[in-house]
Amino acid sequence: MLQHFGPQVINLLAAVLLLLAFAMLSQRRILSLINLFAAQGFVLFLSTALVAALTDQKHLYVSAAVTLVLKVTLLPWILHRLIRRLNVKWDVETLINIPTTMLVGILLVILAFNLAAPISQLAGTVTRSTLGIALASMLLSFMMMITRSKAVPQVIGFLSMENGLFFAATAAVYGMPMVVELGVALDVLVAALILGIFIFEIRERFDTLDTRHLEKLKEH
Numbered sequence: 001m002l003q004h005f006g007p008q009v010i011n012l013l014a015a016v017l018l019l020l021a022f023a024m025l026s027q028r029r030i031l032s033l034i035n036l037f038a039a040q041g042f043v044l045f046l047s048t049a050l051v052a053a054l055t056d057q058k059h060l061y062v063s064a065a066v067t068l069v070l071k072v073t074l075l076p077w078i079l080h081r082l083i084r085r086l087n088v089k090w091d092v093e094t095l096i097n098i099p100t101t102m103l104v105g106i107l108l109v110i111l112a113f114n115l116a117a118p119i120s121q122l123a124g125t126v127t128r129s130t131l132g133i134a135l136a137s138m139l140l141s142f143m144m145m146i147t148r149s150k151a152v153p154q155v156i157g158f159l160s161m162e163n164g165l166f167f168a169a170t171a172a173v174y175g176m177p178m179v180v181e182l183g184v185a186l187d188v189l190v191a192a193l194i195l196g197i198f199i200f201e202i203r204e205r206f207d208t209l210d211t212r213h214l215e216k217l218k219e220h
Helices: 002-026 030-055 058-086 098-122 128-146 151-173 178-206 211-219
Strands: none
Touching (some): 002 030, 002 098
16 A cells, blocks of 8 residues: 555655745744744655655665754754744845745746756656655745845755755655765754854844845955
């Protein structure tokens, strides 16, 4: 039964991942944005565990466990603690309005599916049909990162883009080698901690988290 319904469930989880990427792109509340990131990590955990069960790729179980610990538990906890320490209660500010952002996002999804179609035909994995969604999620996360003016949403966009990259690797070749995956997980955690320190420095120097104020450094 798992072999029969498994690919359909993976496609469903991929669709949920894409919907979450769109929800993050349009989200204005910082707390909701962090919760959506945690939900995205949980969907990634489920899809990775299911692919491991379908293909008997043992290392994917470890990848799923790392995803659960790091992206569903640890990183959201760090982000929640960060905004509490900064006493952040503002809405997420965008450089362009939400309707325009969503329209560009739809165009990016169309582009991603067209780019992934030739690669999907060459792939022999059971998850090859989700490669376009993985690429679309990466592009939407990148767009979220560059269209936010505050530092915390930009950090979340960066972390979400890594989720899309991980899902793309799982869809294309059943994940990266374990040493690489653990190295990437460690790099993401270290990057989150460094970005947290960077955010504190911005707040200390400019009394705001708007990264556009960094342009003032050019004058010094």
